[in-house]
Amino acid sequence: MELSTHLRDYLLGSRQIDALAVRQARLISRCITDDTVREELTIVCLLLLAALRKGSPRAGRETMLAPLDEELLAFHASGWRNDTAGAPDWLEEIGTKRRAAADTVEKLFTDATRFSPVAGQELQGVNASWPVIVTDGRLAGFSRFWCSAGSLERRHLPTLLAAPLYGVDESVVAAALHHVFVKRSLLSGDNRFHSRQIAAAALACFSRFLILSGGPGTGKTSVVVQLLRTLLHAFPDMTADRIALCAPTGRAKARLAESIDSGIERLSVVYGNHPDHRDRTDLSLAGLHRKTVHGLLGQRPDGTFRHDRDNPLPMQVVVVDEASMVPLNLFSALLDACGDSCRIILVGDMHQLPSVEAGAVLGDLTEVFATVPEQATLTRKTLEQVRRVVDGIPADGSEELERCLLPSSHHQEVGRLADHVMILTRSYRSSSSISACADAVNRGDVHEALRRIVASASGDGVAGDMAPGIQPIRRWLEDFFGDERIASAYRVLADTSRYPVDPEAQRAAAETVLRASAILTIVNEGPRGRRAVNRMAKELYRARTGAVQAGRFYYGMPVILGTNHHDLDLYNGDMGVVIHGENDGVKVLFPRGRHTVRVSPDLIPDAEPAFALTVHKSQGSEFDDVLLVLPEQESPLLTRQIVYTGITRAKRRVKILGGSAILASAIGRRERREGGLRIG
Numbered sequence: 001m002e003l004s005t006h007l008r009d010y011l012l013g014s015r016q017i018d019a020l021a022v023r024q025a026r027l028i029s030r031c032i033t034d035d036t037v038r039e040e041l042t043i044v045c046l047l048l049l050a051a052l053r054k055g056s057p058r059a060g061r062e063t064m065l066a067p068l069d070e071e072l073l074a075f076h077a078s079g080w081r082n083d084t085a086g087a088p089d090w091l092e093e094i095g096t097k098r099r100a101a102a103d104t105v106e107k108l109f110t111d112a113t114r115f116s117p118v119a120g121q122e123l124q125g126v127n128a129s130w131p132v133i134v135t136d137g138r139l140a141g142f143s144r145f146w147c148s149a150g151s152l153e154r155r156h157l158p159t160l161l162a163a164p165l166y167g168v169d170e171s172v173v174a175a176a177l178h179h180v181f182v183k184r185s186l187l188s189g190d191n192r193f194h195s196r197q198i199a200a201a202a203l204a205c206f207s208r209f210l211i212l213s214g215g216p217g218t219g220k221t222s223v224v225v226q227l228l229r230t231l232l233h234a235f236p237d238m239t240a241d242r243i244a245l246c247a248p249t250g251r252a253k254a255r256l257a258e259s260i261d262s263g264i265e266r267l268s269v270v271y272g273n274h275p276d277h278r279d280r281t282d283l284s285l286a287g288l289h290r291k292t293v294h295g296l297l298g299q300r301p302d303g304t305f306r307h308d309r310d311n312p313l314p315m316q317v318v319v320v321d322e323a324s325m326v327p328l329n330l331f332s333a334l335l336d337a338c339g340d341s342c343r344i345i346l347v348g349d350m351h352q353l354p355s356v357e358a359g360a361v362l363g364d365l366t367e368v369f370a371t372v373p374e375q376a377t378l379t380r381k382t383l384e385q386v387r388r389v390v391d392g393i394p395a396d397g398s399e400e401l402e403r404c405l406l407p408s409s410h411h412q413e414v415g416r417l418a419d420h421v422m423i424l425t426r427s428y429r430s431s432s433s434i435s436a437c438a439d440a441v442n443r444g445d446v447h448e449a450l451r452r453i454v455a456s457a458s459g460d461g462v463a464g465d466m467a468p469g470i471q472p473i474r475r476w477l478e479d480f481f482g483d484e485r486i487a488s489a490y491r492v493l494a495d496t497s498r499y500p501v502d503p504e505a506q507r508a509a510a511e512t513v514l515r516a517s518a519i520l521t522i523v524n525e526g527p528r529g530r531r532a533v534n535r536m537a538k539e540l541y542r543a544r545t546g547a548v549q550a551g552r553f554y555y556g557m558p559v560i561l562g563t564n565h566h567d568l569d570l571y572n573g574d575m576g577v578v579i580h581g582e583n584d585g586v587k588v589l590f591p592r593g594r595h596t597v598r599v600s601p602d603l604i605p606d607a608e609p610a611f612a613l614t615v616h617k618s619q620g621s622e623f624d625d626v627l628l629v630l631p632e633q634e635s636p637l638l639t640r641q642i643v644y645t646g647i648t649r650a651k652r653r654v655k656i657l658g659g660s661a662i663l664a665s666a667i668g669r670r671e672r673r674e675g676g677l678r679i680g
Contacts (some may be wrong), residue, residue, distance in 0.1 A: 001674055010073075013095050031085050048140065050066075163418060210420055213423045228288070312342075318334070324619070350423075444640060510576070516620060517627075519626075520646045523631060533611065559608075615645050625650060
């Protein structure tokens, strides 16, 4: 059997590519008539597609060969060794042929014309006819992503970052900030916003491009409404109907919109029955656009967008929430569709896992700040400007504003991104022990992180469990199903006798179930993988609740989508529950803030049980309690980012199931993606 066949089966079996990628590799390779070269091109395509899925839009030799690393091969093979169906053919073959794969990859970099017309060197000029695979001798990638990265690096981002910072009337900005944060504050009593939150609103007035970053619970989403209010008051020609809020998933979009709606409701209470013209400006934010990024751009069935450079969006401000999950080509398309005067505001956690698809835009742009002390991002001139416009506004953490000053030793490495980033540092959501543990993990401080995890009690906060096997997971599930609040919610969702149904009761119960608890795994396969945990949870759920079967699910079961359904306004990663609908029909209910989307399971064949999720799929979600399940053996898939992301999904309590040695190894390993954005 040929190497390409073994490689295909291995990458498919280990979920490093999917069936679509296999078809893409086969289609591309058909352009070559020489059998030997076609075999080599198939290998190149499969390895590039695996790198792309892992997030590298432009991959070098080592990145392309990473799936054949002995440690990774051993990890993926371990899940098959005890399989009763027998080990797959690739198990013994693939490890012996790394040299052949390496030789094939080398041919791409040293003589791309061998694969002509499919592969070739990077071309210059906007009208150049690009080959499918592009290389510059050091990196290689598919032209779609290669060109997207080039457009961002050479055109979009330099233009945004070159916009002048100091041409705005400071007195107008100061008056707008005073109205938003003092005169008509959303907070009651003596509560005050943090100084960095206020500084972010000021910075948005001075810049066309702003990154607002911070860990979970630092107020990123909630401060967006303050930031937009400030812009509306500082720029009278700006209107709310030309502001767009967008996110990569429907779930993230709904949560951002919910935060905006909550802020507007509080404003309505503050203003009472007689709002003045400035108050009405604030309330006009109820009319801003809320879309997924795909929806905002108007994605067509063929993947193209209605809005582009020739048909730009009519927006004055575009806010992108959960920006760490936006892939590079989608971000490039968004900037391509934004007009020359549009402000771009990215909101997200720069330490979270980047998108599974190619690109880690937020991570790439903020990586230069990783070694800067005190999360500093501002030059002295801009910091002084911010100081002037926020003067007299009461704030928590006033000393934090002074710590935003970039040390001169970091000016060169930060480059043009200085003054375009604000990092929020105070958490208002997670327990202090969760925040402290996440911070230690993010710093790579293995000793401190393990001390907090291993030494913690099993109540609120962080706890560790080194017990082997799946019994700790079963105990977690039994406790969850046995909780009376959860059991009551499941009774509402699984009830097939009540008619007519109570839509509001179903929505509230679904919210309770989906937000209360989550089991997060690192991998899909294996005894502690997502699939095995979901099988166990499904049977335990049926036994404990007596739920009636509804097709391939049970009434009341949580499910998650694996693909986008634009026509249904449902997206990859959206979570819902199976319910008894009107006219005795089976429906899946997806909460959307105060609203819901209800669809037949037949319309979403990709839906899978969601008692357990991978950490990647959990991004953008938050749960009261989280069980983070690590594999029982060392894995190169375990990184600092994946542990950080898993821990920070919890608001009240997180338990980490795994040995201290494996956990220490994960915290000490930081994932780096090759070929990402580089802005000097």
